[in-house]
C-alpha cells in the first residue's frame with residue numbers, strides 16, 4: 036500500500052489502473068455498505084477510507100458521541116408542481132440510490148428524525164431551480180434528503196450550506212428514465228463547521244445526471260459523491276471545485292460504479308490550496324464491472340498549490356473488468372503556482388495579487404462555466420476573489 | 429526672439445528617458461546550498477538612453493542574463509552594490525511590477541509557461557497595468573490583431589495559454605508582440621535571436637525595429653551572435669565577460685568579435 040507522505044508544500048498522487056476479475060474497490064472498504072451504524076466498527080484512522088481524515092476533528096460524528104441538537108435552519112424553495120414531504124426511514128422511497136458506505140453515513144441514516152422527499156413529477160420541465168438552503172446555527176444535526184425526479188423530467192437543484200454546524204447527511208438523487216438533473220452543492224460553511232455527506236445518484240435509463248460540488252468553507256468537509264446506473268444509456272458528469280485554506284481539511288471521495296452497459300461518466304475536480312496545513316484529499320474510484328460493456332469514462336483531478344505548507348492527496352483509481360468498452364482514462368496532477376510564473380506576470384506590470392487572480396481564475400474557469408446558473412457563478416467568482424484577498428493580507 | 433534652451437528635440441513634458449547602471453554588483457545563492465552566495469556581476473557600468481541601441485555580447489555564463497534579470501527585479505538575484513536609475517528614480521527600490529510600469533521591459537531568454545491564462549487575457553491585463561487604464565475594447569482587439577499579423581502569429585494563439593506548448597521561436601515572437609504592445613522606455617532583449625530560423629529572425633527583428641523607429645525606446649540587445657546585428661543596427665557594442673563590461677565600442681566591435689571570438693576577454697584574470 037502506498038503511504039502518503041507529508042511533503043512541505045507538497046502533494047501526493049498515487050493512481051492506479053487495475054484490470055481485475057474482482058473489484059478491489061469494494062474489498063478495500065473495512066465493512067460492506069449498510070444502513071445500520073452497528074455494522075461499522077468505530078474507525079481508528081488506519082482504515083483505507085479513513086486514512087486521510089482527521090478523526091479527532093469530526094466532533095464525534097464517527098464514534099456515536101455527537102448527539103443531535105438541531106440548530107440548523109432548512110429552507111426549501113420549490114417551483115410549482117414539486118412536492119416536499121417529511122417521511123420516516125421506512126418510506127419505500129428512502130434508501131433506493133445506495134446504502135451508507137462508512138460509519139459516519141450510517142450514523143446519519145440511523146439518527147435522522149424525518150427524511151425529506153422532494154419529488155419532481157414525470158415530464159415536468161422546471162424553469163426555476165429547486166433550492167435547499169441549510170444554515171447552521173452551531174448544533175449537531177443529521178439529515179436525509181431524497182430528490183425523486185420522474186421520467187423525462189428536467190430539474191436544477193441547488194443545495195447551499197452556510198453557517199456553523201456539525202452535520203452528517205445522506206442525499207439521494209433518483210432519476211427516472213430520460214430525466215435530466217443538475218445538482219449544485221455549495222459548501223460555504225464557516226471555518227468551524229464539520230460536514231460529512233454521502234451523495235448517491237441512481238441514474239435511470241438514458242438519464243443525465245450532472246453534479247457540481249463546490250467546497251470553500253468548513254474545518255472538515257468530507258463528501259462521498261457516488262453514482263450507479265439503473266439502466267443503459269445513462270450519463271453522469273461530476274464536477275468539483277474546492278479552495279482549501281490554511282488549516283482546512285476538504286475531502287472528496289467519488290465512486291462511479293458502472294454495472295450497466297453503454298453508460299458514460301466524466302469526472303473533473305479541481306482544487307486550489309493555500310496556507311499552512313491546508314489539506315485536500317481527492318479519491319476517484321471508477322469501477323467498470325464485467326457487464327458494463329460499452330462504457331465510456333474519464334476522470335480528472337487537478338490541484339493548484341499556491342503556497343508552501345499545504346498538502347494534496349490525489350488518488351484516481353480505475354478498475355476494469357471487461358475489455359469491451361469505448362474508453363476509460365484518468366489523470367491527476369498537482370502543480371504549484373511557481374515563483375517563475377509570478378515573476379513573468381509581474382514583469383509585465385501585473386501586481387502580485389492580480390497575477391494570482393489571473394492564474395486561479397483561469398484554473399477554475401472551465402468548471403465555473405459548468406454551473407450554468409449566473410447567480411451561483413457570480414457567487415463562486417466572488418468567493419474565489421475573497422479567498423485570494425485573504426491570502427495576500 | 430527666444431531660443432529653445434533645451435538640447436533635446438523632445439518636449440519638456442516627456443524628457444529623454446535614461447537608464448543608468450552604476451557599479452552594479454549582483455550575487456546569487458548557490459542552488460545546491462553547498463556554498464554561500466556567488467558573485468556574478470562585478471561592477472557593471474552602462475547608460476542607455478531612449479532612442480539608443482546597445483548590443484551586449486559575451487560568452488556563455490558571463491552574466492548577461494543575470495544583468496537582464498537583475499534589472500527586471502528577479503528575486504533570485506541579490507544586489508550587493510551599485511545603483512540602477514531610470515530618469516533618476518531608484519529602480520532597485522521598485523518591485524518587479526513597478527519596474528515594468530516605470531517602463532522597463534524584459535524579453536526573456538526562456539519565457540515562462542503560465543497554464544490557465546490565455547494570451548488575450550494576459551495581454552489585456554498587462555496593457556491595462558502598464559497604461560494605467562483598460563484599453564478600449566474595440567481598438568484594443570484591432571491593435572492586437574494587427575500586431576499579431578505583423579509578427580506572423582496565428583490568431584489562434586490569442587486563445588492559447590501563455591507560452592504553453594509554444595515552440596522556442598513562437599515564444600520569442602510572443603515576447604516581441606508584448607514589446608510592441610507595451611511600448612516600454614527601456615527594452616532588454618535577452619537572446620531573443622537564439623533558436624530562431626532565418627525567417628523568424630527577420631520577422632522578430634522587424635518587430636524590434638518598428639519599436640525602435642518610434643525613437644522612444646532604449647534597447648539593450650543581449651546576444652551571442654552577430655547575425656541579428658545585420659537586422660538591428662546597434663549604436664554601441666559592449667563585450668561582456670566575467671560579470672562586467674570588458675570593452676565598449678561602435679558597431680565595428682561586433683565585426684571584430686565575429687572574427688576573433690571572446691577568447692582574449694576570457695583568458696587570463698582570475699575567476700571568483
Ligand SMILES: Nc1ncnc2c1ncn2[C@@H]1O[C@H](COP(=O)(O)OP(=O)(O)OP(=O)(O)O)[C@@H](O)[C@H]1O
Nearest residue numbers: 456457458459466468487488489490491492493494
Ligand atoms: N543559482 C545559481 N547558483 C550558482 N550559480 C549560478 C546560479 N544562477 C546562475 N549562476 C551562474 O551565474 C553565471 C552567469 O549566468 P547567466 O545566466 O547570467 O549567464 P549568461 O551570460 O546569460 O549565459 P548564456 O549565454 O549561456 O545565456 C553562470 O556561471 C551561472 O552558472
Ligand SMILES: [Mg+2]
Nearest residue numbers: 492493494537
Ligand atoms: Mg543568458
